[in-house]
Amino acid sequence: MRTVVCVKQVPDTTEVKVDPQTGTLIRAGVPSILNPYDHFAVEWALKLKARHGGEVTVLTMGPPQAKAVLQLALALGCDRAMLLSDRAFAGSDTWATSYALARAVKKIGKFDLILCGQQAIDGDTAQVGPGVAQSLHIPQITFCDSIEVEGRKAKVQRHIDDGYEIVEAKLPVLCTMSLPHAHPLPWPSFPKVAQARSKVLEVWTAADIGAEPEKIGLKGSPTQVHKVYPPPLRAKGTVFTGSASEMASKLLDILRQENFIKP
Amino acid sequence: MIEITSKCTGCSRCVPVCPFGAIHVADKKAVVGEACTLCGACVQVCALEAIEISRPEASADLSAWKGLWVFVETAPVLKPGKGGHLEITDAKTLKPVTHELLSAGRKLADELGQELCAVLVGDQVEGFVDELASYGADKVYLVQDEALKDYNTDLYAMVVIGLIAKHKPNIVLYPATYVGRDLAPRIAAEIHAGLTADCTGLSIKDGLLLQTRPAFGGNIMADILCPNMRPQMATVRPNVLRKDEPQPLKKAALVRETPKIDKNVARVKTLEKRITAVHGEKKIDQANVIVSGGRGVKTKDKFKVLEELADLLGGAVGASRAAVDMGLKPKTQQVGQSGTTVMPRLYLACGISGAIQHIVGMRASDVIVAINKDPNAPIFSVAKYAIVGDLHDILPRLAAGLKEKKK
Helix, strand or coil: CEEEEEECEEECCCCCEECCCCCCEECCCCCEEECHHHHHHHHHHHHHHHHHCCEEEEEEECCHHHHHHHHHHHHHCCCEEEEECCHHHCCCCHHHHHHHHHHHHHHHCCCCEEEEECCCCCCCCCCHHHHHHHHCCCCEEEEEEEEEEECCEEEEEEEECCEEEEEEEECCEEEEECCCCCCCCCCCCHHHHHHHCCCEEEEECCCCCCCCHHHCHHHHCCCEEEEEECCCCCCCCEEEECCHHHHHHHHHHHHHHCCCCCC | CEEECCCCCCCCCHHHHCCCCCEEEECCEEEECCCCCCCCHHHHHCCCCCEEECCCCHHHHHHHCCCEEEECCEEEEEEECHHHEEEEEEEEEECHHHHHHHHHHHHHHHHHCCCEEEEEEECCCHHHHHHHHHCCCCEEEEEECHHHCCCCHHHHHHHHHHHHHHHCCCEEEEECCHHHHHHHHHHHHHHCCEEEEEECEEEEECCEEEEEEEEHHHCEEEEEECCCCCCEEEEECCCCCCCCCCCCCCCCEEEECCCCCCHHHCCEEEEEEEECCECCCCCCCCCCEEEEECHHHCCCHHHHHHHHHHHHCCCEEEECHHHHHCCCCCHHHEECCCCECCCCCEEEEECCCCCHHHHCCCCCCCEEEEEECCCCCHHHHCCCEEEECCHHHHHHHHHHHHHHHHC
């Protein structure tokens, strides 16, 4: 099994606070982490490697400091890592990112499985996985819970409305992984972190992957961010305090007043 | 432009998959005829990477791209089955988000002075044409085939890419559902179109589609434009845009498209589908009233009074992520960024502190009432009525009061 996992370094959005006065983001002190969905994808790649053998390559695109998430993936047991880093990638939207990652996967060579997180917690687009699959002309299975590989086939459980389905596809296939609630993600031990330093971590530029200049960065990105602003606040409501029975009758008044119950 | 390179050996794998019958093999090489729409189905199956498609940059003439399209999502009708679970039936219905997209699309299309078109793909779905018209569609592109009965990434992408290449829409909207979010990025990647994910607002700015969406877990909003490529595409979050009253007398022009569908194009096959939603647990996405509980509810047992209240008010029970993580309610009932976005007339938040991820999933509700012990709970910042107090003391009294009234 040759698996490539595409990951992203993201700010921990659960730690992001909003300044109540100005309504702007307070980013100071917000740690950068391996996107939790991607972390789960790494866990799955390693689980499949434990069952079927093979090699796991972890791939990311980002600034030089994104190496940190690759080092984590290596410490968890991935075999080699590639960082796509080039100023020419700056401003890439999901289209240009998908294209660059697909080019890098091609350079990595033969693969059986590509795993991605279903989405990154900073952008929440869920578009890059399918974009990579289409760019590589391979099938995709999105929003997956679990993967079983038998011979040259993958059997995958994925989300649908109100439940799930079991689907089957021949390898190679790209799966985007969902993340079960309250799932404890794996963390490496200190010795593993130290050992990981000797593993291969290559940095590739746009030229290394043979990317066409008009398909990467701002130029290759059909969408442009026009404006970013804090979410609109709602008008301040009315606050009520008092005993439990006072509050219960207040609630009845409110329900009546707003026509949820008959007067 | 489509080009068959010298790598082609004439293996003819691409011939049956072409929906337009545009490929034949002559002298051990594939030949592409004029019926080609550049849908890319052949590229997907070519093991030798011998087919190359280069698309004209849309920026050459943006005005040639006209009309606003809505991809119509159908869903199976569910019925109560064994063990309290719901089961899938053969009957289909339009997903409610379709009504929302058409209603919003109608206004945008009017502002642009362009047609609103629905793209209806499936098997025996022609019966929905009038319903699509009643929500504002001027035209319905209909593609019916037995192989299209259920959604399949490869088949649906091939069909929609073919339609886009042929008719050149200015804008294409998809629901931000499991289906829409699987399909749209696949299409965007193939045709090099812009795609904005999970929009919560759409408007027209200087003739362009202004797409508004939350980012950073809902902490900020971003407005996105796609100035130089066509079509401009977006997935749109369900339950955020308002649907209009249907106009039952309105008719739409029906355009039948009949691409040839080869089942073998579908590389992912569904073996089985399981519905985990439980019969009797009212769904939150379409409820008029939601009584929602958070960490403060503490136990499964103590959710019962919320269930009772929901019953009395004719609503559904929701939960915060914390309550779902504690196992108090199933994930199907979770409101918020990683659950379901809801827009009921009444949202009663009980013991929910109001993390931003929760608030983005419910702040569009008409009337928000919050009950919390902590007077500084962030949930109060979006509540029209903020009740400071212990839900365990207040809710049983409220339920008793409501029951008293019903007598």
